[in-house]
Amino acid sequence: DRTIKIAPSILSADFADFGREIRAIEDQGADWVHVDVMDGHFVPNLTFGPPAVKAFRRHVKTVMDVHLMIAPVDPYIDAFAEAGADILTAHVEAGPHIHRTLQAIRAAGMKAGVALNPGTPAEAVAPLLELTDLVCVMTVNPGFGGQKFLDMTAKVRALREMIGDREIHIEIDGGVDPTTAPLVAAAGADVLVAGSAVFRGGSVSDPAPYGTNIAAI
Numbered sequence: 001d002r003t004i005k006i007a008p009s010i011l012s013a014d015f016a017d018f019g020r021e022i023r024a025i026e027d028q029g030a031d032w033v034h035v036d037v038m039d040g041h042f043v044p045n046l047t048f049g050p051p052a053v054k055a056f057r058r059h060v061k062t063v064m065d066v067h068l069m070i071a072p073v074d075p076y077i078d079a080f081a082e083a084g085a086d087i088l089t090a091h092v093e094a095g096p097h098i099h100r101t102l103q104a105i106r107a108a109g110m111k112a113g114v115a116l117n118p119g120t121p122a123e124a125v126a127p128l129l130e131l132t133d134l135v136c137v138m139t140v141n142p143g144f145g146g147q148k149f150l151d152m153t154a155k156v157r158a159l160r161e162m163i164g165d166r167e168i169h170i171e172i173d174g175g176v177d178p179t180t181a182p183l184v185a186a187a188g189a190d191v192l193v194a195g196s197a198v199f200r201g202g203s204v205s206d207p208a209p210y211g212t213n214i215a216a217i
């Protein structure tokens, strides 16, 4: 299914009211809910772990797309499965044994995603395609919402070519807004993560600005 899907990142939501925020974005048309897990080690920021993700699950009716920006990954895979992640994405840069990680994610009953930092070439996923359900192309260096979009359209085109007929999503994460979304969609991406463009640095309890944005993206 290559129709464009919007996955708002709750990194830019009101951290004191995730339940309401998740309901609001789903009511307003979010296809997936993107959850950014950061460890203060792989990236210079800290967010939340499996217990919080499990609490989000009670509110997410669509697909819970969990993006791990942590190292190591493997000791936490079962905990994120238990927390209810549908898709679990690990960075190819996060450890020396990405095959083992992707196999373990699928063995735990989730779809397996692999994320590429901006400095990592498309070729890094060529040996992984049989183990992968989603390739996340980072268009910022991960760690924070609201950063400037880095143009990775050549990488996206290379991945689309490499993937061919396989059922693998190409997700774009970082700096997606009404200006950049059409560029990456035209290059072959089908899942667009958007944090600050959806939440505008605040809550979505007022549906008007959110609605305007989601429609534009």
Ligand code: DX5
Pocket (backbone or CB within 6 Å): 009, 011, 012, 034, 036, 067, 140, 141, 142, 143, 144, 145, 146, 147, 173, 174, 175, 176, 193, 194, 195, 196, 197
């Ligand atoms: C960045 C995160 C992103 C982030 C995107 O490290 O992985 O998911 O929330 O935020 P925006 O859309 O504001 O760039």
Ligand code: ZN
Pocket (backbone or CB within 6 Å): 009, 034, 035, 036, 067, 173, 193
């Ligand atoms: Zn993310």
